[in-house]
Amino acid sequence: EIVVLRLGHRPERDARVTTHVGLTARALGASGMLLTSSDKSVAGSIEGVVKSWGGDFWVKTGVSYRSAIKKWKEAGGVVVHLTMYGINMPERIGKLREEYRVKDIMVVVGAEKVPGDVYGLADYNIAVGNQPHSEIAALALFLDWLQDGKEFERAFEGGELMIMPSEHGKSVVRKQ
Numbered sequence: 001e002i003v004v005l006r007l008g009h010r011p012e013r014d015a016r017v018t019t020h021v022g023l024t025a026r027a028l029g030a031s032g033m034l035l036t037s038s039d040k041s042v043a044g045s046i047e048g049v050v051k052s053w054g055g056d057f058w059v060k061t062g063v064s065y066r067s068a069i070k071k072w073k074e075a076g077g078v079v080v081h082l083t084m085y086g087i088n089m090p091e092r093i094g095k096l097r098e099e100y101r102v103k104d105i106m107v108v109v110g111a112e113k114v115p116g117d118v119y120g121l122a123d124y125n126i127a128v129g130n131q132p133h134s135e136i137a138a139l140a141l142f143l144d145w146l147q148d149g150k151e152f153e154r155a156f157e158g159g160e161l162m163i164m165p166s167e168h169g170k171s172v173v174r175k176q
């Protein structure tokens, strides 16, 4: 199981990015997202997507990052903090895939300034390239590498709508 922990979101500036972090997490194989912010609008729009498109992705708001990380580790899970200051992903991906085979993974992404203790609390500080970019891009690449493309085989049960993939145009069918 993979869960994403999204830190430090300022409602007025980061809501859209946080929504995209959640949608990306859902689309690429995570089971849920923990939010330190108590912004309910983000949870609402992701839950709307789940209702339409299926799966059982969940969002929990108003979470304390310290206790969430501690609880995860106590339950035997591994915590991976994505940061440009970390060890570059290709150097650690083999080890991380071994961990993922037997343990649950929490992926931590920041917004603006990441609290200093996160670097120590995490089991791994991983860079998706040692250059500054985006939490959405970092998360997408990390999830894909961790699961080695298997995320695309996942089915989204339930929901109301389903895409019939087409070369040209848009085909959406209503599930029975």
Ligand code: SAM
Pocket: 082, 083, 084, 085, 108, 109, 110, 111, 112, 113, 114, 126, 127, 128, 129, 130, 131, 132, 133, 134, 135, 136, 138
């Ligand atoms: N400057 C902030 C800091 O030093 O704490 C980080 C701001 S960045 C826009 C927001 C988040 O994107 C980071 O907390 C990190 O999770 C993610 N991120 C950005 N670039 C990254 C990279 N090269 N590798 C991994 N994660 C990255």
